[in-house]
Every structure is written in structure tokens, then in C-alpha cells.
Amino acid sequence: MFKKIVNIVVLVPLGVILIALSVANRQTVTLALNPFDTADSVLSVSAPFFLFLFLAVVVGLVLGAAAVWLSQGKYRRRARSEAHEALKWHREAEKHRSEAERLSQVNLPAPQN
Structure with missing residues (x-):
């Protein structure tokens, strides 16, 4: 229940902000990847501005998740080794x-009558 409320409190305003951002930034812009010749059409992409914003957010999320996953590798490795050791001791x-x-x-005494 609490998780649903948190999702509603976070996701609904986020959705409203993203929709407003998309509507306000729908003009087409050109992203030029060649810093020396901006007129070079091979290394440029034209799209609505909000797509570039969303792409930047998604790339940031993926890079951040990858960085966290890589930095926590030693803890996952330790948990695996401790789980294997616990299983060995259990066996x-x-x-x-x-x-x-x-x-x-085998060593039970015979019952006395």
C-alpha cells in the first residue's frame, strides 16, 4: 500500500512534468557531433528537442546504474562466497x-524387563 502511494506521489508529478516538457520543446533542433564543421550532415541528427532531453536522461540513468552495479561487485562476490561457505557448513x-x-x-541399550 505504501509503495503504491509513493509511486503515485512520485510518478504522477513526474509524468505531468515530462508531458509539459514534451509539449513546450517540440521544435526541431539539430545535434551536430562534429565540433569543427557544424554544417556536416553526416554527423548531425535532427529531432524534436524533447527527444534529446529524454535520451540524455535515459543515458544518465543507464550509466548511473552501471556505475553502481560495478561498484557493488565486491559485495555481491562476498555474498556469493559466504553463501557457498554456509552451504558447505550446512552439509x-x-x-x-x-x-x-x-x-x-547402534549404541542403544537393550530394554530391561
């Missing part, structure tokens, strides 16, 4: 438990 404990049960079955 060893199960082996000892079954061995103890087997030995207790």
Missing part, C-alpha cells in the same frame, strides 16, 4: 547429525 552439519543418529541407534 557438514547434516553429515554429522546423520552420523550421530546412526551411532545412537
Whole structure:
């Protein structure tokens, strides 16, 4: 429930802002990738301005997510190794438990009448 409220509080205003941004910036602009010859049509792209803004946001999100994912690699590696070690100790404990049960079955004294 709380997650839905947070999503509504965040996503609805964000959607309204994005729609307003798209409507206000729909004129066509040219993005020239050649800094020395801006008239070069091979390295230029014409599109509505809001597309360039959205593309910049998406590229920023992807680069930020990649940076966080790469920086947290050591923690994921440690979690994997600790999970493997926990599984190894669990298997060893199960082996000892079954061995103890087997030995207790063998060494039970006969019932006295």
C-alpha cells in the first residue's frame, strides 16, 4: 500500500512534468557531433528537442546504474562466497547429525524387563 502511494506521489508529478516538457520543446533542433564543421550532415541528427532531453536522461540513468552495479561487485562476490561457505557448513552439519543418529541407534541399550 505504501509503495503504491509513493509511486503515485512520485510518478504522477513526474509524468505531468515530462508531458509539459514534451509539449513546450517540440521544435526541431539539430545535434551536430562534429565540433569543427557544424554544417556536416553526416554527423548531425535532427529531432524534436524533447527527444534529446529524454535520451540524455535515459543515458544518465543507464550509466548511473552501471556505475553502481560495478561498484557493488565486491559485495555481491562476498555474498556469493559466504553463501557457498554456509552451504558447505550446512552439509557438514547434516553429515554429522546423520552420523550421530546412526551411532545412537547402534549404541542403544537393550530394554530391561
